[in-house]
Amino acid sequence: MRGLRVAVLGATGLVGQTILKVMEDRELPVEQLVLLATDGKGREISFGGRSIAVESVESMDWRRVDVAFFAASNPASQRWAPEAARHGVTVVDKSSFFRMDPAVPLVVPEVNLESVGDARIIASPNCSTIQLVVALNPLRQHFGIQRVIVSTYQAVSGTGRDAVDALDRESRGYLAEEAVEPSVYPVPIAFNVLPYCDRFLDDDYTGEEWKLTRETQKIFDQPLAVSATAVRVPVFVSHSESVYVELEDNVRLPEVRDVLMNAPGIRVVDDPGTGLVPTPRAAADQDLVWVGRIRRDLHHPRGLHLFVVADNLRKGAATNAVQIVEGLAHRWR
Numbered sequence: 168m169r170g171l172r173v174a175v176l177g178a179t180g181l182v183g184q185t186i187l188k189v190m191e192d193r194e195l196p197v198e199q200l201v202l203l204a205t206d207g208k209g210r211e212i213s214f215g216g217r218s219i220a221v222e223s224v225e226s227m228d229w230r231r232v233d234v235a236f237f238a239a240s241n242p243a244s245q246r247w248a249p250e251a252a253r254h255g256v257t258v259v260d261k262s263s264f265f266r267m268d269p270a271v272p273l274v275v276p277e278v279n280l281e282s283v284g285d286a287r288i289i290a291s292p293n294c295s296t297i298q299l300v301v302a303l304n305p306l307r308q309h310f311g312i313q314r315v316i317v318s319t320y321q322a323v324s325g326t327g328r329d330a331v332d333a334l335d336r337e338s339r340g341y342l343a344e345e346a347v348e349p350s351v352y353p354v355p356i357a358f359n360v361l362p363y364c365d366r367f368l369d370d371d372y373t374g375e376e377w378k379l380t381r382e383t384q385k386i387f388d389q390p391l392a393v394s395a396t397a398v399r400v401p402v403f404v405s406h407s408e409s410v411y412v413e414l415e416d417n418v419r420l421p422e423v424r425d426v427l428m429n430a431p432g433i434r435v436v437d438d439p440g441t442g443l444v445p446t447p448r449a450a451a452d453q454d455l456v457w458v459g460r461i462r463r464d465l466h467h468p469r470g471l472h473l474f475v476v477a478d479n480l481r482k483g484a485a486t487n488a489v490q491i492v493e494g495l496a497h498r499w500r
């Protein structure tokens with residue numbers, strides 16, 4: 168791949184900052200970098216040993232770049248992605264705005280990179296969906312899947328910078344026995360568990376739960392029966408998921424382990440005898456999806472249980488986006 172001219176919209180946010188780190192870690196050949204946010208506010212961010220000024224997206228000339236990572240908000244993606252694409256920019260969008268648009272591919276490189284075609288706007292799925300489909304895809308390919316029931320344990324960084332600050336502040340306040348008003352979630356998140364992420368919809372499921380269902384179906388191009396319960400927990404980084412999978416055939420555990428161990432993007436961490444299981448803190452700052460607690464259901468011969476953990480800011484957001492660009496290297500030979 169030749170040197171790329173790259174823009175990051177939302178460069179001061181959690182995902183934007185992680186994109187910068189992942190580009191450095193994976194040595195994406197960045198020749199020029201434009202950092203964008205609502206406005207510059209005189210902020211500077213260091214990348215590759217240089218300090219780069221943050222610019223306002225309002226005055227961006229999109230002809231300056233080949234690739235743009237969008238990690239800002241739905242309104243920002245709606246406003247700026249079509250304009251960037253019109254100028255020939257390949258946009259990898261982390262917001263949910265375009266995800267269910269039939270004209271926009273929704274991509275996890277381990278699963279469906281080929282769906283990109285010649286699209287200029289490419290959507291990256293929700294963080295909880297990405298780790299789920301990476302774990303499910305090899306099982307789907309080798310055994311077939313009839314249904315999935317997933318319960319998530321989602322970190323506050325999935326909500327953004329303000330939620331990380333809120334957990335920190337509330338935790339300190341709680342331990343100091345000082346009253347701290349909840350600021351991001353409707354009730355305190357410190358030392359608590361919120362049995363919902365996102366808004367409730369008319370059917371009593373939340374938006375996050377529907378994202379897990381609909382995005383998985385779009386990525387697999389299959390109306391797979393996925394039901395979800397999305398839960399917010401007081402963890403800073405990494406989402407965990409307890410996943411029940413019904414295969415099309417009886418579970419053959421050694422084969423299941425073998426398939427998962429040889430699948431792209433997965434690290435099997437599963438030695439209960441020595442206490443080796445996937446945990447959010449161990450999986451933080453890693454690019455792989457950790458899979459463990461692999462066991463058959465007690466009552467259903469086709470039922471399989473897994474525990475799936477991944478860093479929501481890296482594989483759930485930044486790494487997935489950077490991998491998409493790596494997978495499109497032919498565009499910039």
Ligand SMILES: NC(=O)c1ccc[n+]([C@@H]2O[C@H](COP(=O)([O-])OP(=O)(O)OC[C@H]3O[C@@H](n4cnc5c(N)ncnc54)[C@H](OP(=O)(O)O)[C@@H]3O)[C@@H](O)[C@H]2O)c1
Pocket residue numbers: 176177178179180181182183203204205206224237238239240241242243261262263292293294324325326327328329479480483484
């Ligand atoms: N956190 C995750 O795990 C995760 C995972 C997958 C997808 N996402 C999605 O990624 C996006 C960013 O999330 P985040 O967690 O990084 O949020 P965040 O920490 O709150 O950061 C948001 C960033 O976007 C910028 N921004 C917001 N509105 C903007 C606008 N209208 N125009 C230009 N810049 C704007 C902010 O800059 P200013 O400070 O200048 O406003 C900031 O740099 C969201 O769409 C989110 O849904 C997040």
